[in-house]
Amino acid sequence: MIAFKQRWRHGWGRRVVIGVPFLFLVLFFSAPFLVVFRISVSDSIGVRFQDLLAWTDGTLTLRLKFANYLFLTSDPVYILTYMSSIGFAGLNTIICLIIGYPFAYFMARSPAAWRPALLMLVSLPFWTSYLLRVYAWKGLLDDDGIINNLLLWLHLIDTPIRMMHTARSMMVGMVYTYLPFMILPVYANLVKMDTRLLEAAADLGAGPLTTFWRVTVPLSMPGIIAGSMLVLIPSIGEYVIPELLGGPSTLMIGRVLWDEFFRNVDWSMASAVAVSMVVLILIPLAVFNHYQTRGAGRSGGA
Amino acid sequence: MNSVFGRVWLAFGYAFLYIPIATLIVFSFNESRMVTLWGGFSTHWYHEILHDAELIDAFLTSLKIALMTATASVVLGTMAAFALVRYRSFFGRTVFVAHINAPLVVPEVITGLSLLLFFVACEKAFGMFSERGIVTIWIGHTSICTCYAAVVIQSRLLTMDKSLEEAAMDLGCQPLQVFLLVTLPLIMQSLVSAWLLTFTISLDDVVTSSFLNGPGVSTLPIVIFARARLGLNPTVNAVATLSVVVVSIGVLAGSLWMARNERRRAQEQAAAYREGMQGIELGISKAGA
């Protein structure tokens, strides 16, 4: 009897379909990281790892310059900046949730005829260039920006209020940019929710507030998590908004990296920062993912 | 909880979203150079940008790159999505999945930086990528956008009825034919969505483009960013208005088209159901008579 698995060998087509994108991403996503790591532990730009090894007098030496990493850990600025980035990102997520969840909720509860239009009105900012939208806030918040000019014209103030280049202005820009990213997943989740569950809750004696907290919110949890991830993760590494709207008090790791690279031209330092960042982002995510799939496996097997 | 409070919240929310955009548009028609002080109605900024060589060059470059990126991303993304959904187990699947998810998570400053250093290192070692410009930016955009495309297409592939592909095979299609004749038409809408998404991402990208461009090559966002950093600039307002108008037309057209399709489909299904019911009733009455 011929073994059947052998006869059904997978064709070349399968190998191409997996291989081509895999190769592309390995070449242009992971390989660069290895290069970055190599640069961060040496003095020069190079792609050959052999340069780190030296063979002299019968001794094999591996030369790794860890000075950059030591500098990272010793200088509090980097740690502070990273913490600050997470802090701002977290704050951004929370504010987006507070504004966005009710927004999505009311969208989902509005008459069915209105919903496509409401959805479209939220998608429009989503599709518009975020650079332009952030620039709009510059125009609004500047010392001689629209808001200040309006208040001066109405004689409500005598001198312009300082709004730009502060943590507040940056947060406004962040929330403004990321709000659609929170609204859309939560809306998608809420609109698919089975309203009969709400009817069942009411039938069993729950008032509107109880129904909301004990039925609606838990059921929309996947949407909340999706939205939060879409806001939190990109916010940590955000560069444009801190640069245009933020100031010296808003330490964000994106700006630090950019400045390190473009201004100081210290490439190996920038590389070290980059590698630490990747490690600090990917590890918590891998852990999160691990628990996510474990939980899904447990509840999914019915 | 419903009516009044809800409507007020929505109203304020939409106002928050749209007032900044509205100010952009309004002040693009401002006579004076001062973006924020109204000096009278004028369209001369639009004339300005039409003669602004730097801006137009940058726009064409961005457009070229975006078209190339979107197309490449959708092709690679479709392959990746297909591999993820249809091939349940293969050697290195976990690593593959990680490669599809990681670019979505790692900040652009990092991917941009690492790719640039990679290109520089390649230049030193192999002499490749010495000229940085459209090709390098395109590669950078594609490596990120492929993952976005894969996610969009993957979700559609998951909901697609697998038995359709089996039926095609049963009727004599080889695997490639199955894909071209059955799968592709059915996921076409998600391919279009993915294309538009990646096109937009590439067109708007600032960070990766800044790292990967070379002397003489600029994209529109790079130019705008440079001008915005210096201060408020009415030409930026004009560009913004045009951009908003184009996007609005696109989003509006897309929404209307989808809504019309949905409605037509629902009508046809209802008609078919009614016909089926009548047929049964006729069958019963005939049997009775």
Place this chain on the structure above:
Amino acid sequence: MQPNAAGDANFLRVERLTKRFDEVTAVDEVTLSIARGEIFALLGSSGSGKSTLLRMLAGFEAPDSGSIFLQGVEISGLRPYDRPINMMFQSYALFPHLTVTENIAFGLKRHGLPRARIAEQVERMLTLVQLKPCARRKPHQLSGGQQQRVALARSLALEPKLLLLDEPLAALDRKLREQTQFELSNIIKRVGVTCVMVTHDQEEAMTMADRMAVMSSGQVLQVGRPNEIYETPNCRFVADFIGNVNLFDGTLEEDETDHCIVATPHGRFYIGHGITGVLGQSLTVALRPEKIELQIEPPADTSVNCLHGRVAERAYFGASSLYRIQLDTGMRLQVSVPNTERHSGLMAVGSEVYATCAPDSMVVLTQ
């Protein structure tokens, strides 16, 4: 139903076919022979392995061991698109972006037939399933019954050697199902194609199939004609799975060539044939509800084939009534009585009854 058409009795032969998924053995060393032109049903509940077996015939699953022979040729290694077998899917799997005509022509085009031939064949198929007016419609413009007919036409268009049906009537509502059962088997008989169908619905299997196999946990328990399986089940599981049955466990008391007697706690049963067993061995007597007669007066001989009890429940089905009799021993006996007279008195709940049966109405099961 109809007797098998004269022809190769081993038109399709499955030998010791096995398929495992991780720890579970879905199909366990199944061996079957199916004759040319017959409609063969695989009947079982979910998890019995019937669908996996069907998918292996179609080519969507590779067996772990065993072979499939079609007209003597081993096809187990062939991919679905190389097999002269076509399948009608449970969900119909009609291509939503193609019209009815294009759906039916799909397979014909893949096999490179000339245009004229394809058009001709599509015409024939449309006429066969009576869907000519719907030729230009798309699947979502059709009702459930119409979609099914398109699916059937599409799978018959290539004139396959073997037709596979996956739960053909499951997606239809009740009224449509009854109508379709006959239409479907008529069309298949008219075309003359050998057919294997999978179903969990006994009625479907028994009305449509010439022969059927009862499956459970990956194994075939019994193969035979519907009436054989119903009237002569070979084990408890089959007796219980098909229709309703009353089962009495007991021991062999007497065993002669022309009769045997089985003693059970509920009564003694006189069966009109011998079973060549060992006196004292454990047996089960199976008795179908419709084979039992109920009477108020005690019968002449109450020593065998007579059970006494009270009517505990009665369900009225219009054409018949199903009684549940609480026997003196506590067991519930199911009795099905046809309502042959319009105003005959139905036995009231609580009334005392005697249940009797004929010597040849019972089956003795040793498993």
